Amino acid sequence: xxxxxxxxxxxxxxxxxxxxxxxxxxxxxxxxxxxxxxxxxxxxxxxxxxxxxxxxxxxxxxxxxxxxxxxxxxxxxxxxxxxxxxxxxxxxxxxxxxxxxxxxxxx
Amino acid sequence: xxxxxxxxxxxxxxxxxxxxxxxxxxxxxxxxxxxxxxxxxxxxxxxxxxxxxxxxxxxxxxxxxxxxxxxxxxxxxxxxxxxxxxxxxxxxxxxxxxxxxxxxxxxxxxxxxxxxxx
Numbered sequence: 001x002x003x004x005x006x007x008x009x010x011x012x013x014x015x016x017x018x019x020x021x022x023x024x025x026x027x028x029x030x031x032x033x034x035x036x037x038x039x040x041x042x043x044x045x046x047x048x049x050x051x052x053x054x055x056x057x058x059x060x061x062x063x064x065x066x067x068x069x070x071x072x073x074x075x076x077x078x079x080x081x082x083x084x085x086x087x088x089x090x091x092x093x094x095x096x097x098x099x100x101x102x103x104x105x106x107x
Numbered sequence: 108x109x110x111x112x113x114x115x116x117x118x119x120x121x122x123x124x125x126x127x128x129x130x131x132x133x134x135x136x137x138x139x140x141x142x143x144x145x146x147x148x149x150x151x152x153x154x155x156x157x158x159x160x161x162x163x164x165x166x167x168x169x170x171x172x173x174x175x176x177x178x179x180x181x182x183x184x185x186x187x188x189x190x191x192x193x194x195x196x197x198x199x200x201x202x203x204x205x206x207x208x209x210x211x212x213x214x215x216x217x218x219x220x221x222x223x224x225x
Contacts, residue, residue, distance in 0.1 A: 036152075050209060089154075089211075091210025098151055
């Protein structure tokens with residue numbers, strides 16, 4: 001199985017800050033890497049697919065990058081609605097696996 | 108509007124069984140792979156199983172392999188997960204999701220809680 005290492009586990013930031021979340025896979029997944037946002041009590045929401053492709057309706061301040069084994073999600077100019085937990089997911093092969101999540105909290 | 112709604116959750120005793128259902132609407136259900144995922148309380152996301160269009164292929168996570176069955180009824184636009192020999196560690200919110208291009212989960216249901224406890 002492909003192991004996912006996501007960091008940091010949590011971070012505190014202020015509205016307007018730029019933050020970056022890292023996701024590393026135990027073997028190359030090419031660009032088969034997706035990012036989700038989850039708010040408390042809600043289902044996850046797909047933000048970015050194929051490492052860098054923004055889903056329709058997702059603000060352009062969300063930027064995904066990387067390929068192979070190292071990926072990142074950058075959120076520029078954090079907005080109040082961005083405080084949530086973020087997960088990466090590899091879809092290179094089954095079993096599909098997720099990172100442990102990064103919780104972004106308000107400083 | 109593309110919607111998924113799960114049902115069938117609840118309280119089950121260890122060793123018991125449960126059948127989860129997921130009703131789809133607003134998209135051409137039969138054309139898509141569909142999946143089940145779960146999230147234990149306070150924990151991260153875990154992919155459990157998926158099924159191809161026409162039910163040709165199925166895949167399972169190690170955690171439920173051998174004690175679960177995934178199925179679909181394209182005429183009813185419904186997805187199912189039969190889970191047997193339930194364990195306390197199966198307690199989680201279970202999500203149904205549409206598996207889009209290249210394994211992305213692009214439509215999710217709100218989830219249903221399954222609690223395994225004596």
